[in-house]
Amino acid sequence: MKSKRPVGRPRKNWPVKESEPSKVRVEVADDQVVGHLNVRPHGHARNELEERINDLSDSWETESLFEDVIEDISEDKFINDVDAVTPEEAVRYRQLLRAIGPQEFCKRTVDSGSITVKKLLTAFGIRPPAFLEGLPDHAYFGLLTLAMTRELVKRAKLPNYNTIDDAVALLKSSRNIVVLTGAGISTSLGIPDFRSKETGLYSQLEKLGLGISDPQEVFNIDIFREDPTIFYSVAKDILPDTKGLYSPTHAFIAKLQDQDKLLTNYSQNIDNIEANAGIRPDKLVQCHGSFATATCQKCGYKVQGDTIFADIKAGNIPRCEKCIAALRSNGSVKRKRSYNKSTSKKTRRRSTDDDDDDDGQYDIPAAGVMKPDITFFGEELPDEFSQRLVKHDRDLVDLVIVIGTSLKVAPVSEVVPYLPPHIPQIYISRTPVSHINFDIDLLGDCDVIVAELCRRAGWNLEHPMLKPDQKVDIKLEDGYKSRHVFTVVKPGEGSPNPEPEPKQKQKPKPKREAKS
Structure with missing residues (x-):
């Protein structure tokens, strides 16, 4: 399967078929929320919802319906307001929806008057938007329809995997682990991710005044072909200069490989x-x-990437050596005119310079531009991506681990939903995600988490960035039984959550002899 969708581009920018309701416009009109769903009285809207759910494609490329509409008002944590349901109630409502379906669910909840639509939204992590404040309760039903749709197309969490011990047991027993990684596994090496506020690459690019409306256009293939200077003006800032370094999380993935447990590492980096x-x-x-x-x-013409690094670091556009050689052979290469700083005028080079073969002296716009083999927006993914996923990994995988990515970039974000839903899934990152139900969420610094997992598994994860005496505080997030937050304990704070010492076996007491 070969995707023509742009890698790295958020779903809202994808070209989609007209028949795919991948983006829903929601606005206020006549005291009602309207859009592609054409929200009407409850019964009609629920029937439409069921039809859309039934029509969902089995294709792994299918976008998560309506995700873009409610993404901005979704919460990755339970909403802790007076007008919100409790975390326990939210879990019960979500389970009830899956058990009885949307039509019966609405009958038992909003139709019966037991809860308002506005409050029920919070059970699905949707904070009621300000633009609906003051409107009748039925004005919120369109958003509830979207929220239920999103919940029902999610993979259901496996209830028997919840604790850190469960995660360790899965690591030790699994033999075909798919690891999907993002920028979060490299940030400890000083490489910025793309989407973090203030520190992310896109946030930094917005401040540079590159003459583009969207910082993502730096990686647009059409813009690159039209004007490669935009990309090469910032390429030096994203050029990896790790000199053989790798993070503890990279070492963890290599450890899985060394133990013959790694099936495939899908990397977005x-x-x-x-x-x-x-x-x-x-x-x-x-x-x-x-x-x-x-x-x-x-x-x-293809070359090793490091052959153009010098040009990239200098802010130059690297040109193709093969093209240059061809231009030289037919006499198409012309000398540059030198620039006299004292007179601010361009001058002809002296004939004594003719023997200098420095390519920097030549005007070679006809030579091809070298582009790093990064998949830009508008380019196809490598064939290997879909071929390996569909024809190899899907039938073999026995554990999925997602590390350091928010899974907002398609089609890589569809890898996890495409894999069999009965296969356990572990999520490791700083912040949770709401559009995918993982079985175990391990939140915090990726390097810290994988080191703790290895320690508990009895694996020796050696890395100079890891402190051998590092203590970690692990707490359950309120309202969850499978979301664990990892925090490194600073020196002097003592050992957090000390694990119970193994019980000493007591010596059997000598038997007392019976009195005669």
Whole structure:
């Protein structure tokens, strides 16, 4: 299966078929929420909802319906307001929806008058938006319909996996683990992620005044072909300069490989740090490409990526050596005119310079531009991505671990929903996600979490960035029984949550002899 959707582009920017209701417009009109659902009285809207659920495609490329509409008003934590349901009630409502379906669910809740639509929204992590404040309760029903749809298309959490001990047991027993990684596994090396506020690359690009409306356009293939200077003006800032370094999380993935447990590492990162950690090419799918190689956009000549690093660091546009050689052979290469700083005038080079073969002296706009083999927006994913997922991993995987990614970038975000729903799934990142139900959420610094998992599994995870005496505080997040928050304990704070010492076996008491 070959996706033509742009890698790295949020779902809202994808080209979609007209028949796909992947984006729903919601607005206020005549005291009602209207949109593609054409919200009417409860019964009609519920029937439409059921039809849409029944029509969902089994294709892994199908977008999560309506995610863009309510993404901005969704909460990844339970809403703790006076007008919100409790975490326990939220769990019960979600379970009830799955058990009896949307039509009967609405009959037992909002139709019976036991709860308002506005309050019921909070059971699905939806904070009622300000623009509906003051309207009749039925004005919120359109959003409730969307919220129920989103909940029902999610994979159901497996109830028998909840604790850290469960996660460790899965690590030790599994033999075909799919690991899906994002930028979060490289941030400890000083490589910024893309979407974090203030510190993310896109946030930094917005401040540079590049003359583009959206910082993501830096990675748009059409814009690159039209004007590669936009990309190369910032490429030096994202060029990986790790000099063989890799994070403890990379080491953890390599540990799974060494123990013959790693089925495939699907990486969204372009830094190619997996190679530093020793993750083998046959175990790695770089979904968005990488800086490891570069290709001429004119003749297709491919080189090792580091051969153009000097040009990138200097802010130059790297040109194709093969194209340059061809231009030289037919005499198409012309000398640059030198610039006289004292007179601010361009001057001809002296004839004594003719023997200098420095390519920097030549005007070579006809030579092809070298582009790192990063998959830009508008380019196809590597064939290996879909081929391996569909024809190999789906039938073999026995555990899914997602690390350091919010899974908001399609089609990689659809990998997890595509895999069999009965396969356990573990999520490791700083912040939770609401659009996918993982079985166990481990929240905090990725390096800290994987180190603690290895310690509990009895695996020796060696890495210079890990402190051998590091103490970690682990707490359950309120309202959840499977969401654990990891925090490193600072020196002097004492040992948190001390694990119980193993009980000493008591010596059997000598038997008393019976009196005669």
